[in-house]
Structure formats: structure tokens, C-alpha cells
Amino acid sequence: MNKASNMAKGGMITALSIILLYFSSIMPTNKLSFIVVASFLIPIAIINLNFRTSVIIYSAISLLSLFLLPLKGISILYILFFGAYGFIKFLIEKIRKVPIEIFLKLVYFNIVLVILILLYKQFFATMIDIKYLTTYLVVSIILAQLLFMAYDYLVTLMIQRFSKFKF
Template sequence: MSDLSNSKKVALGGFVVLLSVLCLYLASILPTNKIFFFCLSTIFIAAIVIEFKTYFSLITYGAISILGFMIIPNKLIMVPYVIYFGYYGIIKYYIEKINNILIEWIIKIVLFNLFVYATYIIAVNLFISNIDIKLPIWIILLLLQVFFIIYDICYSLAIKYYKYKIRRFLKVR
């Protein structure tokens, strides 16, 4: 690999880290649009997956996670990012190579449910000792499933937008 190619990796990786951490920071301090900025923070890693595949994507995800824990005032916002959403673009890349939409969705939803369970266990054991839930748990799980499906569809649209509109201006190759 040439020095120019490595320079492009570092430059794009740094830009992705900057944008992701900025969105996570905004999600932690703004009174509104928290979910929007959180979801937006997770999409930038897709550019690294598209351009350089997974090894450099994992390094970029690690940099975002470490820097996020250092900079973000509300550390709780980093938990779902680190546990699942930060590397979702990498997972999505491999799942969608299956080319069977039914199997892809089953895998995505099963993995999301495992994430929800892990997040719940971590939240109860580390952060919150008593969770007072007003809605029945099945409604919350159903709403989370709907949120995830919308998130995945928006993620796919963002990937298409990057591939067909933004990528040609970056001259990464």
C-alpha cells in the first residue's frame, strides 16, 4: 500500500471520527434532536466500510469510541454506540452480502434484540438500580423493533446517497 493511499485512509478516518464524535456530542448536550444526532453519528462509518472494507473500519470505530468516552459529557450516550450502533455499518456490510432479504432481516433483528437485552442488563447493573417502566414491556420492544427497522432503512438510504452523490467528490480511490 502506498503512502498516498495510507494518507487517504487517515484523512477520511479522521474526518469520520470528527463527524461521529461531533454528532455524539450534540446528541448529549442538545435538549432536542438527540435521537437524530445519535443515529447520524453511526452512519459515517459506512464511508470507511465502502472505501477500505472492515479492518480500517474497526480501527475508526475504536477511535470514535475512545474519543467519545473522553469528550462526551454524558457517558451514558456512549453505551449503545459502543455496544452495537457504532459498528452496525460493519455488521450490515457482511449481513447484506447474504443476498437473501428475509434471512438478512432475521439476522439483523435477532442481533438488535441481543443488543437490547445486553443494554438492559448493563443499564440495570451499572447505571440504574430501579427502572420504573410505565408501558408494558411488549409495547416497548415492539416500538424498539419499529425504530430499528426505520433506522436500518435510513442507513441504507444514507449509504446509497454516499455512493452515488458524495463519493465522486472525495476522490478517495
């Protein structure tokens, strides 16, 4: 593929991602759904373009989201987890050993989860009761692991579906 085609497709993916992230920040419900759909666009870019171009697309989406979105938490969530996960998944799944892949994905998820929890405590500690948070933290982390595995499976299904189509 030529560079002009990659640039045009990258611009479309970037614009669509920003629109989805913007919807996520202004809609009263289904915020996570829009972020998840936006996260599917990075693996699509990796499949249809190339890894390097996809990194540029991710960087553009990340920077634009920080400047354009009214809720910076959406940007941080996308930058730390949802946007980056397409690359992590791509690199980890090159190993081709499912138990190791699952372990590494869970390690990545838990690192991001700890970072997000620390950021949350840093910025919102005065707004919440810490005892309440720690009481349900273990249950929340276990539930988060299960939801992450479901998300990973959903991304896998999406990749299988879109790997058949080239744009």
C-alpha cells in the same frame, strides 16, 4: 488509495463523529438524531475507504467518546449499537437472501437491546419503578423492532445515496 489518504479521511470521519456525539450529549433535545447521523459515517467509511480502516475509525471513535463525552450513556449506545451496526449490516448483507438478512439483523438488535435493558436495570433500578417498566416492556420491545427496521431502511437509503459519491 494510499495510506496517508485513508488516514486523513479517517481522521476527518472520526472528528465529525465525535462532534456529532458531543452535540448529542449536550443538546437538550434531538439526542438520538445526532447519534443516528454519526452512525451513518461508518458505512460511508466502509464504502469510501475499506473495512479494515473503518474498524480502526470505529475503535478511535469509541475510545475517544468514552474519554471526551460528558454522558457515557451516549458512548455506550454508540459502541454497542449505532457505531457497530454499519459493520453488522455490511457483513449480513453479503448473504444476499433478504429473509435471512432481516432475521440476523433482528437477532443482533435484540441481543443489543437485552444488553442495554440489563445495563439500564443495573444502573438505574433504584430510580425507576420496576413494575412500570415490565408493564410496558412488551409494547416497548415491539415498538423498538419497528423503529429498528425503519432505521435499517434509512441506513440503506443513505448507503445508496452515498455509494455514488467518492471522496
